[in-house]
Structure formats: C-alpha cells, structure tokens
Amino acid sequence: MLIQFVMVGLGGALGSMLRYLISLIPVNNTFPFLTLITNLLGALLIGFIVGLSDNLFISKKFLLFLKTGVCGGFTTFSTFSLEAVQLFQCGEHFLGTIYAILSVILCLLGIILGEYLGRLAV
Template sequence: MNLLLIGVTGILGVYTRYFIDSYFLNKSYITGTLIVNTLGCIVAGTLMALLQQKSQSQQLYKIIIIGFCGGLTTFSAFILQGFNLIHEGEKIKTMAYLIGSPLLGLISLAFAYYMTNTFFLSNLK
C-alpha cells in the first residue's frame, strides 16, 4: 500500500512541477526551477519538523518526501540530506557533500555532453 501511495504522491509532484514549469516557461526557465526547488525544501522541512515533534511513523515521511517531493524535485532530498549531516555535527562530510555533489554532477553532465557530441553526433553528419 505504501508503494502505491508513494507512486500517487509522486505523480502529484510531477504534475505540480509540470504546471509550475509550464507557467514560467516563456518568462524564465530558471524561475520555475527555483520555485519547485524552494517549494520542495519547504515541504520537506515542514514535514521533518512535524514528524520529530509528534513521533509519527516513517511511512508518512516516505510517502510525502520520496513521493511528492521526489516527483516535484530531487533538490529537496539533496538539501534534506545535507541538513541531516549538519544536524548530526558532520561538518566535513556536510561540506564535501554539498560542494561535491553539484560539482560531480556538473562534471558528469559536461563529460557526457562532450562524449555524445564527439563520438555519436559527429558520426551522424
């Protein structure tokens, strides 16, 4: 049942992102991304605080964080994990994670883009 609820809330997150991105598409593509990333972080932070205070089950956490926020934006999970490292006092791991993840992502994207253009797309011309 949890898997079904995660899927349903994930679909809601995807649709929410689609509508926000569609609204801002002609204005500025980064505005939509900024809004969904911020919204996802607000939802994740609110839920995290509520679950700590009321000692609710992890099921609700999984359904909303993995489902809705995961469908909306993975950025909120990235920030939530960084926040948890800070909360655990892991200063060096926090900095490595928060700096290393985007840097590695950018390097990976640039590498894949270069390799695709060089070895695959150049052969199509």
C-alpha cells in the same frame, strides 16, 4: 512492502503533477526561474515535513508518501542539473554559475527554514 511502493508512487504522481503545473507559468527568460522556485519550494516542504515529524507522530507510510513520493516527484534536481549544464554549453557561464550557486544555497536554507516552521507548527 507493497503498500510502501504504492504510497511512494501515489505521492510521486502528485508531486510530478504539481511540478508540471508550476512549469506552465509563463516566464520568458533565459534564467530557469521556475526550476529554481520549484527546488526551493520542495526544500522548504521537505524541511517542514521533517520539522513536523520531530514533534508530531506521522506514520512511516505517510512519511514515505510525503518525503519520497511528493517531494521526490516535485523537486527537479535532475532538471536543475540539465539546465545548468545547458547554460554552460550555450556560453552562459555567469548565469550557469549564479544558477547553480543560488539553487544550492537557497535550497539548503529552504530545508532549515522549513524544518523550523514545521517545529513551530506543532
């Protein structure tokens, strides 16, 4: 059981560091593009991992590292939620709505595309 916690923790640390690197990209805009991009990349990555694991043996421990750890640490759904609420609170109702809709739709499509690409890669 301890090894599973370590795998998730190491993956989470890596995912969080990658997310932080993306946040350092200089973007000067009200719309939270970097969080949207991070969530889309995370959705694509987790879909890819699922697609790969359908056709290729990947150990349960490594899947924990990748899906729960890396993808969980990398994606920023809590940040997305906070930024959407902040847009609404600042009176940016249109941007908040567009941001929420794009985040959900694009990330769902990212899962589908990532899974498809993962299956093709084997």
